[in-house]
Amino acid sequence: MSVIRCDDLGICFFRGQPRAVAWHGVKTALGLNPSAPAAGTGPAMGASELWAVRHVDLEVPAGSCLGICGPNGAGKTTLMRLISGIYKPDEGSLAVAGKTSALLSLGIGISSALTGRENLRVVGALHGLSRAEIRDRYVEIREFAGLDEPTMNTPVRFYSSGMRTRLGFAIYAVLTPEVLLIDEVLAVGDASFRQKSAARLDQLRERARCVVISSHNLGFLKDTCDKALWLDGGKIVAYGDSAEVVDGYEASTRAPEPESAGG
Numbered sequence: 001m002s003v004i005r006c007d008d009l010g011i012c013f014f015r016g017q018p019r020a021v022a023w024h025g026v027k028t029a030l031g032l033n034p035s036a037p038a039a040g041t042g043p044a045m046g047a048s049e050l051w052a053v054r055h056v057d058l059e060v061p062a063g064s065c066l067g068i069c070g071p072n073g074a075g076k077t078t079l080m081r082l083i084s085g086i087y088k089p090d091e092g093s094l095a096v097a098g099k100t101s102a103l104l105s106l107g108i109g110i111s112s113a114l115t116g117r118e119n120l121r122v123v124g125a126l127h128g129l130s131r132a133e134i135r136d137r138y139v140e141i142r143e144f145a146g147l148d149e150p151t152m153n154t155p156v157r158f159y160s161s162g163m164r165t166r167l168g169f170a171i172y173a174v175l176t177p178e179v180l181l182i183d184e185v186l187a188v189g190d191a192s193f194r195q196k197s198a199a200r201l202d203q204l205r206e207r208a209r210c211v212v213i214s215s216h217n218l219g220f221l222k223d224t225c226d227k228a229l230w231l232d233g234g235k236i237v238a239y240g241d242s243a244e245v246v247d248g249y250e251a252s253t254r255a256p257e258p259e260s261a262g263g
Helices: 024-029 076-084 116-126 131-145 161-173 191-207 218-224 242-253
Strands: 002-014 049-061 065-069 091-096 100-103 179-183 210-214 227-232 235-241
Touching: 002 076, 002 210, 049 076, 049 091, 049 210, 049 227, 049 235, 065 076, 065 218, 065 242, 076 091, 076 100, 076 179, 076 210, 100 161, 116 131, 116 161, 131 161, 161 191, 179 191, 210 218, 218 242, 227 242, 235 242
Parallel strands: 065 210, 065 227, 100 179, 179 210
Antiparallel strands: 002 049, 002 091, 227 235
16 A cells, blocks of 8 residues: 555746745645635746656555655755645645654744744644644653743744754654654754654654655665665656665765776
């Protein structure tokens, strides 16, 4: 059974113009009409198309851990945002079976004007937690983030970057997703926090039906994932056994050795 299925999936941006309509998943979570046009959307005169992801055919079975590799600008994060529902595709189809939690950016949904406690309610609601669930998990989240009660009642604009990071991850850490998406979000924070986050991430992976990880840490992808997807220019270069795909990508990044003089 496929947990994630993409058929000829694609999404187009326009160079030099923001895609306000892209925040499809956030609009849906807030009860807004995701298909309603937003101000400033649509291509400007003379704008050129940029297909960030195109012609992606992919099936991810239940119980698998998929790693995504590729150079900067390959479309890795865009594909993750499509799978999570943040972006809406412009062509093809996408089906995801199960509740999704996306660790794509620990700052998404967190407002500097709100307190830590208020942000917990907002971000928790965006991920489908009821008020009762948020109330029941409040202490767990606060303690995991290492924030005391006065700090939780302080606007986030007064937080350090480390405090904001800990709050963001702590909210995600109590979720119980069926599909877990992770995009290079744990290369932040001090060593002790990264160690605690990695341990919690292992627990989340054990409970999830499917895990998708995008990372430039190729050794981590080979050790963690059973399948790998290599993207370049928004298109699939290779998909299969993680060691074979990652080794192929890694080989493509090596500079050719210079020819010896007089050879």
